[in-house]
Amino acid sequence: MVSTVHKRHSVGGVGRQACARSSSGALAARRSGGARWNARVGRPSSTRIGAEEKEMLMWEALREATDEEMERDPTVLVMGEDVGHYGGSYKVTYDLYKKYGEMRLLDTPIAENSFAGMGIGAAMTGLRPIIEGMNMGFLLLAFNQISNNCGMLHYTSGGQYKVPVVIRGPGGVGRQLGAEHSQRLESYFQSIPGVQLVACSTARNSKALLKAAIRSDNPVIFFEHVLLYNVKGPVGGKDEVQELNRAEVVREGSDITILCYSRMRYVSMQAVGDLVTQGYDPEVIDLISLKPFDLETIYNSLKKTRKVLIVEECMKTGGIGASLSSTISENFIDELDHEVVRLSSQDVPTAYAHELEAATIVQPEQVVDAVHKMCGSAIPA
Amino acid sequence: MRTTWTGARAVRMEGKVASGPRGVVGSRRRASSFGRPLWKSRSRVVASAQAEGGKAGPSGKVVGVASVSKSKSSSPSPKGSGSNPDKVVNDPSFKVDKEAARAIYVDMLRGRNFEDMCAQMYYRGKMFGFVHLYNGQEAVSTGVIGAMRSDDYVCSTYRDHVHAVSKGVPMGKVMAELFGKKDGICRGQGGSMHMFSAEHNFLGGFAFIGEGIPVGAGAAFQARYKRDVLGDESADQVCASFFGDGTCNNGAFYETLNMASLYKLPCLFVVENNKWAIGMAHDRATAPSMGDKEPYIYKKGPAFGMPGVLVDGMDVLAVRKVAEEAIARARRGDGPTLIECETYRYRGHSLADPDELRKPEEKEFYAKRDPIPKFREYLIKEGLATEKEVKALEKQVDDEVEEAVEFADASPRPGKEQLLENVFADPSGFGIAADGGSQSPNFP
Numbered sequence: 074m075v076s077t078v079h080k081r082h083s084v085g086g087v088g089r090q091a092c093a094r095s096s097s098g099a100l101a102a103r104r105s106g107g108a109r110w111n112a113r114v115g116r117p118s119s120t121r122i123g124a125e126e127k128e129m130l131m132w133e134a135l136r137e138a139t140d141e142e143m144e145r146d147p148t149v150l151v152m153g154e155d156v157g158h159y160g161g162s163y164k165v166t167y168d169l170y171k172k173y174g175e176m177r178l179l180d181t182p183i184a185e186n187s188f189a190g191m192g193i194g195a196a197m198t199g200l201r202p203i204i205e206g207m208n209m210g211f212l213l214l215a216f217n218q219i220s221n222n223c224g225m226l227h228y229t230s231g232g233q234y235k236v237p238v239v240i241r242g243p244g245g246v247g248r249q250l251g252a253e254h255s256q257r258l259e260s261y262f263q264s265i266p267g268v269q270l271v272a273c274s275t276a277r278n279s280k281a282l283l284k285a286a287i288r289s290d291n292p293v294i295f296f297e298h299v300l301l302y303n304v305k306g307p308v309g310g311k312d313e314v315q316e317l318n319r320a321e322v323v324r325e326g327s328d329i330t331i332l333c334y335s336r337m338r339y340v341s342m343q344a345v346g347d348l349v350t351q352g353y354d355p356e357v358i359d360l361i362s363l364k365p366f367d368l369e370t371i372y373n374s375l376k377k378t379r380k381v382l383i384v385e386e387c388m389k390t391g392g393i394g395a396s397l398s399s400t401i402s403e404n405f406i407d408e409l410d411h412e413v414v415r416l417s418s419q420d421v422p423t424a425y426a427h428e429l430e431a432a433t434i435v436q437p438e439q440v441v442d443a444v445h446k447m448c449g450s451a452i453p454a
Numbered sequence: 455m456r457t458t459w460t461g462a463r464a465v466r467m468e469g470k471v472a473s474g475p476r477g478v479v480g481s482r483r484r485a486s487s488f489g490r491p492l493w494k495s496r497s498r499v500v501a502s503a504q505a506e507g508g509k510a511g512p513s514g515k516v517v518g519v520a521s522v523s524k525s526k527s528s529s530p531s532p533k534g535s536g537s538n539p540d541k542v543v544n545d546p547s548f549k550v551d552k553e554a555a556r557a558i559y560v561d562m563l564r565g566r567n568f569e570d571m572c573a574q575m576y577y578r579g580k581m582f583g584f585v586h587l588y589n590g591q592e593a594v595s596t597g598v599i600g601a602m603r604s605d606d607y608v609c610s611t612y613r614d615h616v617h618a619v620s621k622g623v624p625m626g627k628v629m630a631e632l633f634g635k636k637d638g639i640c641r642g643q644g645g646s647m648h649m650f651s652a653e654h655n656f657l658g659g660f661a662f663i664g665e666g667i668p669v670g671a672g673a674a675f676q677a678r679y680k681r682d683v684l685g686d687e688s689a690d691q692v693c694a695s696f697f698g699d700g701t702c703n704n705g706a707f708y709e710t711l712n713m714a715s716l717y718k719l720p721c722l723f724v725v726e727n728n729k730w731a732i733g734m735a736h737d738r739a740t741a742p743s744m745g746d747k748e749p750y751i752y753k754k755g756p757a758f759g760m761p762g763v764l765v766d767g768m769d770v771l772a773v774r775k776v777a778e779e780a781i782a783r784a785r786r787g788d789g790p791t792l793i794e795c796e797t798y799r800y801r802g803h804s805l806a807d808p809d810e811l812r813k814p815e816e817k818e819f820y821a822k823r824d825p826i827p828k829f830r831e832y833l834i835k836e837g838l839a840t841e842k843e844v845k846a847l848e849k850q851v852d853d854e855v856e857e858a859v860e861f862a863d864a865s866p867r868p869g870k871e872q873l874l875e876n877v878f879a880d881p882s883g884f885g886i887a888a889d890g891g892s893q894s895p896n897f898p
Contacts, residue, residue, distance in 0.1 A: 147684055176683050182716065187668040187709035194672020197657060198607065200679060221665060230650035230658070231641035232876035267877055290879035318882065 126309060131273075132302040134280035135165045139203065141311050142287040143173055146201065149287055152179040152192055153205030153242075162207050163243055163302050189215035189240070193222045197234045201287065209244030209296065210256040223292040224267035239286045241295035245336055245386055246434050248300070252422035255430070259296055259363050260387040263396060270363035271317050272296040272334040276306035278361065281315035289317060296363070298336045320367040322374070326356035328448050330374040332397065333384040334360040337435060341384050344440035353444060363393050366400060372408075375401070379410040380447050384440055389417040411447050416440060540752070541796065542765040548775045554600075555838040556847060558770055561600055562592040562826050563851045565616035568625060569801075571855050572615065572632060576805050580862075581632045584661075585646045588616040590768075590800040593825035594726050595620045597773025598694050598793075601781055607693035609657040609670030612647035613726075613799075617696060622654045625854055626861030635865035642868045643876065655691075663697065664706035667723070670695030671710045674721035674790075692784040694722040694777075700731025702751045703740055708758070711792065715759035720784035722777070725751050725794045726767065732803040733811050755792035767795030768823040771832075798823075 129137070143149045150173075151166055157180035160167035170178035181188040185206065192202040206212040212219065219240065227235050246255040259270055269291045273279035279297065286293040323338060324345060333341045338359045345355050356374050360366065375381050381401055383394040394415040401413050416435045423433050550558065569587040576585055588595065591613075599608055599620040610617040618628050623639055631638025632646055639651050640659075648659040657673055660666040673693040680689035701707055702725060714721055729736045740749035755762025761783075765776045773795060780791035798820035802809035833839045839847070 150679070150683075174683065176679060179717075182709070182712055184705075184709035184713065187671075187706050187713060190665070190668025190706065191672040191675055191710070191713060194609070194657065194669035194674075195676045195679070196672070197669065198655075198673045198676040200676050217662060217665060218668070221660070221662060222669060226650075226658070227879055228876050229640060229644040229648040230652070230876075231639070231643050232879075233640070233650050233652040234657075235879035237879070269878070 126307045128305055128307050129276055130302065131276045131279050131297075131304045131306075132164050134276040134306075134308045135283055135297070136167060136169070137308065138280040138283040138287075139166060140169060140172070142284055143169070143177060146287075148199060149201045149203065150177040150179060150195075151203045151205060152181055152188055153203075154181055154183055154207045154211075156180060156205050161205065163297075163299075165205070165302075185211050185214040186218055189218040190222065192238055193218055193226070193236055196236045196238045196292075197226070201237050201239075203239045203241060203287065206240065206242030208254055208256075208299075209242045209258045210253055212240065212242065212258060213256075213261070216261075219262065219268070219292075219294070220265045224265040226267075228267055235290050236292045237290045238292050239283070239289075239295050240292070241283070241286075241297060243297045243299040243302070245296075245298040245300065246418070246423050246430060249425055249427055249430060250299070250423075251425050254299075255423035257387045257392075257418070259294075260392045260395075262294055263364050263393060267292065268364070269293045269317060270296065271361060272298075272363055273361070274298075274301065274304075274335050274338045274359055276304060277308050278315055278321065278359075280308045281313045282317065282361065285314040285317050288314065293317065296335060300336055301339075304339075315361075318362040318365055318367060320361050320370040321359040322370065323357040323359050324355065326354040327377055328354045329356065329380040329382055329444055330371070330378045331355050331357045331382045331384055331440070331444075332360055332371065333357065334363060334393070335386065337384045337386055340435060340437050341440055344437040344444070347437070347441050348444055353448060355444060360393075360397075366397055368400070368404065371401065372405060375405060375408055379408060381409065381411075381413045382440070382443050382447060383413065383415045383417075384435055385415070385417050386434055387417055388420045389415065390420050392417050414443055414447060416443055538750075538764060540750075540764050542763060542772050542776050544766065544769045544772045545775060548771055550771065550774070550838075552838050555833055555836075556843075558596055558600060558774070559826075559829055559833055559839075559844070560847050560851060561596040561620055562770060562829065563848060564619055564625070564854065565592040565595055566826055567851050567855045568615060568619055568628070568858070571629075571859060573801070573805060575629075575632070575859065581634070581646070583645060584612065584804050584806065585632070586613040586804045587801045588613055588799070590820065590824070591726055591728065591795075591797045592616060593770035593773050593829075594696075594724065594767045594795045594797055597767075597770045597795075598696075598722065598724055598777040601774055601777040602692065602694065605655060606691050606781075607655045607657055607670065607673040609666045609673065609693060609695040610649070610659060611663060611666060611697050611701070612659075612661050613698075614647070614649045614659050618649040618651065618654075618656055618659075621651070621656045623649065623651045623656060625858035627651075629858040629862035630865045633862045633865070634867070635862060636868045636872070637861070637865035641872065641876075643872075657693075663701040664704035667695050667697060667701070667706050667710045668713075671714050671719055671721055674714070674719035674784075675717065677720055678717065690720070690785045692720040692722065692781055694724055694781075696724045696726060698731060699725060699727040699729065699736045699751065700734060700739060701725075702754070708754075711754070711758040711760070711790075714790040718787065718789040720787070721790045722780050722784060723755075723790060723792045724777075725792070726797055727751060727794050728797050728799045729816075730799070730803070730812065732807065735811075750794070752792060752794035758792075760790045760792055762792040762794065764794045764796065767797030768820065768825050768828075770825050770829055800824075 155162055156166045157170040157175055157178040166178055189204055192204040195202050223236050223238060244256060244258055263270060271282055271286060271293055273282050283295060286295050331341050341357050345357060348355055356378055358370060358374055383397055385392055385394040387393050394417050398413040398415055416439055419433045421433055423430055565588060569589050572585060572587060575581050595616045604622060608617055608621050615628055619625055627639040631640055631644060634642045636642055639649055644650060644659060647661045650656060650658050657669055658666055670693045677689050677691040680686045731739060737749055742749045743753055752762035752764040763776050766772045776793055780793060783791055830844060833844060834841060
């Protein structure tokens with residue numbers, strides 16, 4: 074029985090892995106026997122830890138990305154609650170204010186709507202702010218600024234002003250944090266015209282994607298997950314950036330395409346561990362880019378497998394999976410043997426009690442069951 | 455990190471109940487610090503001291519509460535126009551030279567004539583949607599924006615045509631934008647409520663009230679950042695954010711006042727209090743402060759650590775004087791100022807507003823205080839221009855407005871290919887190619 078009880082970890086704690094069994098993609102990939110893909114290139118590369126690579130936790134990787142980009146470009150700054158002296162509630166900006174000063178690690182008052190607006194005004198006039206939401210849910214208070222100004226300003230100004238902000242923060246269901254701290258705002262933001270949505274999942278891609286997001290001239294909403302900050306893995310060097318609009322092939326396979334993102338990558342890979350022993354060969358793709366969808370990678374996969382299973386933490390109604398499912402059905406109906414199946418969270422506020430919280434989100438057993446249903450009974454090895 | 459701007463002595467004002475015009479207490483001391491007193495006699499400012507950089511300093515008292523409760527507000531209609539001793543009114547000793555005076559007159563007239571032309575064009579079916587006209591408030595736009603440099607920033611609301619024109623955006627481009635044409639300042643994509651001009655540092659044009667206030671603070675923050683972090687000594691730009699009385703009940707207003715004061719941002723908060731938020735009279739929407747019978751917006755400044763000034767917004771020279779002081783204060787590094795301009799809009803909230811709630815007496819009262827004929831009279835009386843020169847200026851403005859309409863009429867309509875342009879600064883991956891044409895994803 075796959076354990077879904079994860080070890081408890083302290084906020085920003087160092088050295089303990091959040092997901093004991095479903096750890097980094099590399100580990101799961103080796104377990105399942107698939108080659109480890111170099112996501113940037115799209116071709117298999119030998120598994121190597123090069124001289125400039127080191128292993129670190131995701132929060133350290135995000136911190137390193139922020140540090141490197143702030144050093145590279147003096148117009149980059151971070152603004153948000155407790156990003157300065159406190160170092161960020163998930164330690165992503167730990168001690169950076171000592172290096173860069175209090176104006177570049179701007180501790181804001183608790184006024185999301187206004188400091189997001191201030192960040193946008195600063196971006197319009199030449200700076201490149203990283204606006205941190207202490208929890209993505211808090212950014213609901215900044216929705217006006219994100220939707221109207223962040224998203225629309227480049228268009229309504231006829232291209233005169235650009236808004237090169239990165240809006241980042243932790244979201245997703247954590248460990249009994251209660252309904253309001255367990256929200257998945259990617260679905261709320263996805264319709265906003267003019268914003269780009271990215272979800273990181275490993276130490277490596279979190280660093281490379283954050284660097285790319287900071288360098289991008291588009292407003293990027295960068296989703297992290299509360300439970301992934303202590304995920305350990307190798308990270309790239311100073312110059313490794315990852316394309317913001319490319320999905321990652323986590324595991325190559327032939328039976329079914331599993332599309333997932335953020336923590337559901339680990340849930341899927343945990344299920345894959347069981348599925349492989351049962352004789353299935355799933356292909357797992359981490360979407361990374363929630364807007365736009367990387368239809369090319371998705372198409373290349375479903376061309377092979379002819380079945381798509383979406384595993385997401387968003388709610389069933391209006392989630393990322395909902396639009397992804399329609400897009401796939403509309404564009405690729407001839408390549409599919411089965412309707413697109415979505416495993417999503419229940420349309421309920423996330424309860425505090427552990428059992429109810431676990432029942433709200435997708436668990437690995439559900440992924441296993443879904444694959445069984447879609448692919449038919451297990452293929453003998 | 456570099457220290458914050460220096461030279462900021464605490465501004466301390468001690469208020470006493472007014473029994474007649476009084477000079478500012480402590481003006482002598484302040485004169486030596488800042489060169490000349492901040493406010494002349496007969497006008498008083500509500501301000502509070504802010505200790506600078508951790509030094510123990512006296513906290514000033516809010517002035518004016520006692521005096522206002524003693525002074526009567528005048529007859530019920532029009533409200534708030536009574537003799538408030540805090541209000542900055544025209545100071546005869548504040549002079550402007552010939553050139554400045556003519557520029558002021560022309561600017562106000564441009565605003566008025568442009569808006570009148572907009573109304574005409576709207577009723578002729580050349581522009582659509584929500585159009586909010588500025589008639590009557592020209593003294594505020596000219597008074598504040600005319601005191602700014604071209605590299606200063608202005609952030610406005612949906613009532614932004616005249617702010618844009620005052621800031622230097624060519625009339626033709628604004629008119630073309632209103633007509634929805636390709637040569638509009640936003641390529642026809644913004645419309646009346648979304649005027650932007652990067653060239654003129656005009657930050658918009660926002661439809662939701664309160665939305666632009668933090669954006670203006672962001673531009674001010676950028677100026678401070680350029681100076682303190684990037685080391686550009688010449689970065690002393692200021693930003694003026696304009697908004698109305700209704701906005702002053704919005705959270706973004708208070709949040710931004712707090713941040714602007716906290717970070718000592720070089721900005722101006724200019725409240726165009728025209729007493730009405732569509733159909734909501736100011737005193738029906740805003741609670742008065744303790745001890746007051748009427749709501750006063752300027753008094754909220756000191757609560758957030760900045761001076762609050764009430765000024766007669768129908769008098770362009772009064773506004774200009776206050777604006778100059780506030781801009782100088784911001785440029786010095788002393789932080790923001792809240793300026794409440796008592797003004798009036800002669801037309802409805804928008805061209806769709808039947809404007810049935812405002813009393814005729816109120817409209818008449820303010821019609822008599824029209825800033826433009828008043829200043830015209832002043833020009834001639836002070837010998838700053840002859841009647842003939844004034845008429846020539848008026849013709850010049852008429853011609854400019856006519857040309858703007860011609861330019862807008864001649865401008866082409868945007869084609870469908872423009873639909874997907876400018877959604878993203880970097881359009882790759884969105885099925886929108888760099889040239890704006892839609893791109894089919896890369897699969898057979």
